[in-house]
Amino acid sequence: MKGAFDSASAGKVTAGLGRVRVQLPFVRAMGGNKKIWVALAILGPILLLVLAAPFLSLPPPLETDVRSSLEPPSLKHPFGTDKLGRDVLSRTLAGFKVSLVVGFSVALISLVFGITFGTLAGFLGRRVDQTIMAVNDLFLAFPSLLLAIGLVAIIGAGTVPVILAIALADVPRFIRLQRSLAFGLRSRAFIDAARTVQASKWWIMRRHVIPNTIAPLLVAASIAAANAILIEASLSFLGLGITPPAPSLGNIIRDGQIYLQEAWWISGLPGFVILLVAISLHFLSDGIREALDPKARK
Amino acid sequence: MEPLLQVRNLHTYFFAKGGTVKAVNGVSFDLMPGERLAIVGESGSGKSAMAMSLIRLIAFPGRVVEGSVRFDGRELLDMTESELNTVRGRDIGTVFQDPMSSLNPVMRIGDQLIAPLRKHMRLSVKEAERRAVELLRQVGIPAAEERLKAFPFELSGGMRQRVMIALAIACRPKLIIADEPTTALDVTIQAQIVELLKSLSQDTGSAMLFITHDLGLVARFAQKVAVMYAGRIVEMGDVTQIFHSPKHPYTQCLLRTIPSIEGDRRRRLLQIEGFPPDMRKPIRGCAFRDRCPAAEPQCAMEAPELVKRAEGHVAACWLDEGLASLPIGRDWLAGEAEEAEAGAGLEMAPASSAAGGAGTVAAASGGDAPVLAIRGLGKTFLKRGGPPWRRRETKIRAVRSVDLSLRPGEAIGIVGESGCGKSTLARMLLGLEEPTGGDIARSGEVQIVFQDPYDSFNPKMRIADIIAEPLDVRGIGSPAERRLKVRELIQKVGLDPIFLDRYPSQLSGGQRQRVGIARALALDPKVVVADEPTSALDVSVRAQIINLLSDLKEKSGVSFIFISHDLSTVRHISDTIAVMYLGEIVEYGNAEEVFREPAHPYTAALLDAVPVPDPVKEEARKFKPLGGELPSPANPPAGCAFCTRCPLASDRCRSEKPPLREIAAGGRKAACHEIA
Numbered sequence: 026m027k028g029a030f031d032s033a034s035a036g037k038v039t040a041g042l043g044r045v046r047v048q049l050p051f052v053r054a055m056g057g058n059k060k061i062w063v064a065l066a067i068l069g070p071i072l073l074l075v076l077a078a079p080f081l082s083l084p085p086p087l088e089t090d091v092r093s094s095l096e097p098p099s100l101k102h103p104f105g106t107d108k109l110g111r112d113v114l115s116r117t118l119a120g121f122k123v124s125l126v127v128g129f130s131v132a133l134i135s136l137v138f139g140i141t142f143g144t145l146a147g148f149l150g151r152r153v154d155q156t157i158m159a160v161n162d163l164f165l166a167f168p169s170l171l172l173a174i175g176l177v178a179i180i181g182a183g184t185v186p187v188i189l190a191i192a193l194a195d196v197p198r199f200i201r202l203q204r205s206l207a208f209g210l211r212s213r214a215f216i217d218a219a220r221t222v223q224a225s226k227w228w229i230m231r232r233h234v235i236p237n238t239i240a241p242l243l244v245a246a247s248i249a250a251a252n253a254i255l256i257e258a259s260l261s262f263l264g265l266g267i268t269p270p271a272p273s274l275g276n277i278i279r280d281g282q283i284y285l286q287e288a289w290w291i292s293g294l295p296g297f298v299i300l301l302v303a304i305s306l307h308f309l310s311d312g313i314r315e316a317l318d319p320k321a322r323k
Numbered sequence: 324m325e326p327l328l329q330v331r332n333l334h335t336y337f338f339a340k341g342g343t344v345k346a347v348n349g350v351s352f353d354l355m356p357g358e359r360l361a362i363v364g365e366s367g368s369g370k371s372a373m374a375m376s377l378i379r380l381i382a383f384p385g386r387v388v389e390g391s392v393r394f395d396g397r398e399l400l401d402m403t404e405s406e407l408n409t410v411r412g413r414d415i416g417t418v419f420q421d422p423m424s425s426l427n428p429v430m431r432i433g434d435q436l437i438a439p440l441r442k443h444m445r446l447s448v449k450e451a452e453r454r455a456v457e458l459l460r461q462v463g464i465p466a467a468e469e470r471l472k473a474f475p476f477e478l479s480g481g482m483r484q485r486v487m488i489a490l491a492i493a494c495r496p497k498l499i500i501a502d503e504p505t506t507a508l509d510v511t512i513q514a515q516i517v518e519l520l521k522s523l524s525q526d527t528g529s530a531m532l533f534i535t536h537d538l539g540l541v542a543r544f545a546q547k548v549a550v551m552y553a554g555r556i557v558e559m560g561d562v563t564q565i566f567h568s569p570k571h572p573y574t575q576c577l578l579r580t581i582p583s584i585e586g587d588r589r590r591r592l593l594q595i596e597g598f599p600p601d602m603r604k605p606i607r608g609c610a611f612r613d614r615c616p617a618a619e620p621q622c623a624m625e626a627p628e629l630v631k632r633a634e635g636h637v638a639a640c641w642l643d644e645g646l647a648s649l650p651i652g653r654d655w656l657a658g659e660a661e662e663a664e665a666g667a668g669l670e671m672a673p674a675s676s677a678a679g680g681a682g683t684v685a686a687a688s689g690g691d692a693p694v695l696a697i698r699g700l701g702k703t704f705l706k707r708g709g710p711p712w713r714r715r716e717t718k719i720r721a722v723r724s725v726d727l728s729l730r731p732g733e734a735i736g737i738v739g740e741s742g743c744g745k746s747t748l749a750r751m752l753l754g755l756e757e758p759t760g761g762d763i764a765r766s767g768e769v770q771i772v773f774q775d776p777y778d779s780f781n782p783k784m785r786i787a788d789i790i791a792e793p794l795d796v797r798g799i800g801s802p803a804e805r806r807l808k809v810r811e812l813i814q815k816v817g818l819d820p821i822f823l824d825r826y827p828s829q830l831s832g833g834q835r836q837r838v839g840i841a842r843a844l845a846l847d848p849k850v851v852v853a854d855e856p857t858s859a860l861d862v863s864v865r866a867q868i869i870n871l872l873s874d875l876k877e878k879s880g881v882s883f884i885f886i887s888h889d890l891s892t893v894r895h896i897s898d899t900i901a902v903m904y905l906g907e908i909v910e911y912g913n914a915e916e917v918f919r920e921p922a923h924p925y926t927a928a929l930l931d932a933v934p935v936p937d938p939v940k941e942e943a944r945k946f947k948p949l950g951g952e953l954p955s956p957a958n959p960p961a962g963c964a965f966c967t968r969c970p971l972a973s974d975r976c977r978s979e980k981p982p983l984r985e986i987a988a989g990g991r992k993a994a995c996h997e998i999a
Contacts, residue, residue, distance in 0.1 A: 215779050215780050217755055236781070237781065
């Protein structure tokens with residue numbers, strides 16, 4: 026049996042990425058988590074509105090109509106209008122779309138870079154670790170909002186610079202997290218088991234390290250997405266983010282700021298949307314964390 | 324005389340999300356003052372839950388739902404939390420399994436000892452301090468005054484357990500509850516702790532409740548024994564009654580599943596098939612019936628009550644003599660049925676080496692070229708400390724200079740206390756650690772079976788992928804061939820291929836260890852290193868794994884290296900024994916000879932420390948436990964490494980290091996000046 030097996034196998038090398046399988050108990054725990062349902066109950070309708078925006082009879086977000094300047098909320102304009110007579114709901118939904126793009130992109134960039142460099146640093150250790158972490162700590166030393174402001178000031182405003190600026194502040198945190206997780210796995214017996222069959226470091230990182238760190242990383246990513254949305258709003262509010270007239274939740278609020286006394290809805294209603302989104306995203310990440318952490322499950 | 328502790332119909336349930344776990348299902352017993360009762364059972368039998376229920380230390384979501392616990396004339400289950408606290412601290416002392424997590428890591432030993440003394444005994448600071456020193460001396464801690472200022476991490480495991488015992492006896496309790504107090508310790512230390520508990524109970528008159536899964540310890544320690552299975556006591560009696568005339572089939576099986584360091588070596592251990600019942604499901608009839616060879620229709624209908632068998636001896640079985648009542652049970656106990664089944668049931672791969680099947684002793688002495696030869700192997704770890712301008716380097720010589728060779732089909736057992744270098748040696752053989760001296764010649768694959776079956780698999784991988792991983796890494800075979808090979812491997816270790824689609828978390832400890840063995844065999848290794856392969860398993864499952872390993876050894880011609888501190892297991896599977904002490908082999912030779920007549924005083928002490936599961940023999944042994952602990956490998960004694968603990972040590976031992984020399988024909992070697 027042995028001989029036949031050996032000869033048939035000679036020279037073949039297998040490839041194929043280690044598949045990350047989500048285990049059933051995890052999905053079940055997510056489904057059973059109340060916080061996740063609360064978050065989805067808030068986010069779901071907002072997302073639906075964003076997607077349905079083109080089909081609603083709303084004026085386009087950039088269309089001005091000076092005759093209906095500063096109109097309070099009505100059936101025609103549910104969120105009212107601003108100084109230039111633009112529909113605030115339409116602008117809020119468009120701005121929210123930008124927020125989502127920013128949040129998602131930042132989370133994705135942070136995950137990719139965090140997992141890559143964090144795994145290398147934590148698993149390989151020594152020189153690689155020292156080098157990566159030296160650079161990493163340099164970035165960590167800056168306050169994240171300041172770093173973002175500085176970067177936008179250098180490379181200019183717009184969606185892509187904002188994404189890059191926020192990600193630059195988040196990536197080092199992800200690298201730290203992934204490094205510590207990978208480091209903890211290094212001495213586990215199943216890693217030793219793979220080493221005794223002379224599995225390459227690349228193989229071990231792909232098949233054993235990353236699949237076992239992905240869960241906490243996803244939690245961090247959901248928190249990072251929520252924060253990115255808030256930071257984007259703050260940057261835009263300060264005039265450093267998305268450049269008007271393109272709408273973003275931050276610059277809508279900024280525009281309405283000077284009319285706060287006569288037209289509260291311009292800032293107030295988009296502000297309320299940000300509040301809802303931020304709360305629900307934090308609920309969501311909390312829920313995911315509880316679902317993933319067996320100790321938090323009751 | 325009034326019983327000190329009277330437990331009646333105790334029920335403890337855990338209201339978990341997946342269903343109610345009925346951990347304790349109606350336990351009743353009496354404990355007289357000064358009596359030593361051992362509660363024996365496997366994990367999940369409810370023994371710890373029962374003991375913790377007595378003092379209401381059951382964690383959420385567990386709750387005592389029914390029953391009565393009368394201690395010293397008072398009902399514990401009705402007390403308020405504050406009343407109970409004075410009882411727990413003063414009248415009942417507790418010792419847990421893991422002394423590191425039971426001691427506060429950021430408090431000095433002295434402070435932890437003094438607080439309860441002041442609270443319960445109302446002593447002044449000065450008096451309490453004096454008493455604390457006295458207590459530490461009483462539990463055998465040298466330099467007690469200095470130890471008061473130490474933190475728990477500065478003490479060894481054995482010393483920490485002594486501190487726990489000092490805490491437990493601090494207020495002169497009437498009862499001490501010890502939950503697996505020696506499980507985390509080495510054999511020699513274990514023997515010291517058991518002796519200490521025994522003498523403390525004799526000196527102070529405290530009653531003791533000793534919870535353990537180790538029947539040998541029970542024989543050494545207890546006066547009375549209660550055997551628990553599935554949340555109930557199935558048999559209870561005097562220690563001699565339980566060991567010499569057990570009446571319940573479970574007790575009868577348990578006593579035969581344990582390998583012994585004494586007498587003739589049985590070829591196969593008796594094994595109890597199957598697993599304990601799921602405690603979430605209601606149990607109809609006798610809980611043991613699925614695993615009982617003598618089960619009858621009646622057993623499925625109605626659970627037997629504890630019935631008196633002799634004075635002070637009760638058992639819960641419909642049959643008067645348990646298994647011995649029926650011919651089928653007698654055969655089973657005699658091991659005949661087992662042999663037949665083993666021959667038919669386990670399909671083994673054809674032996675790939677000539678040595679397989681032929682007597683293993685012959686294989687050991689035959690002239691085959693060794694599959695593994697190591698010469699002068701050493702490993703020194705460097706530990707750097709101190710500030711950068713005054714670097715201090717400590718050399719820790721984990722393995723000093725080891726020569727070994729392994730023939731095809733030979734099984735070598737490496738024994739020694741933790742810290743003796745046996746695991747480092749194994750890691751070097753596997754290529755996980757670079758040796759700092761000497762060389763290793765391997766003639767084929769060396770694979771490993773790990774100690775902890777809970778840590779040795781990637782929890783995110785299916786069993787099929789886990790077993791196939793070595794093949795995947797090497798790129799052996801097409802995917803279809805690999806699947807075939809994986810099925811073959813899992814059947815070889817006695818598991819149903821249905822397990823291939825499961826995840827490690829869905830398997831029991833014994834099943835996982837089988838998967839670990841299947842993975843180790845995937846590359847058709849010449850040598851398999853088994854690092855404490857059974858120490859994390861329950862007694863009944865342990866026998867299954869030991870049998871599986873001995874079958875594999877005999878039928879497939881693989882050479883084995885067993886690393887263990889459990890001498891009885893090593894003896895059962897090994898042809899040759901190497902005893903290690905502080906990084907060196909101090910005795911080497913044929914397993915039977917080493918066990919029959921240990922030459923080195925250290926080997927003799929190790930063997931002495933292993934309890935024999937027979938109370939009469941234990942009584943007759945009158946051994947003296949080996950004192951002291953393993954010296955630090957960073958600062959080994961001059962001369963013979965063992966001289967600090969050796970009863971034979973002379974001046975020569977303290978100055979001149981004895982070489983490993985041949986002391987008898989047949990390759991028997993030992994490193995000692997004092998033996999002929």
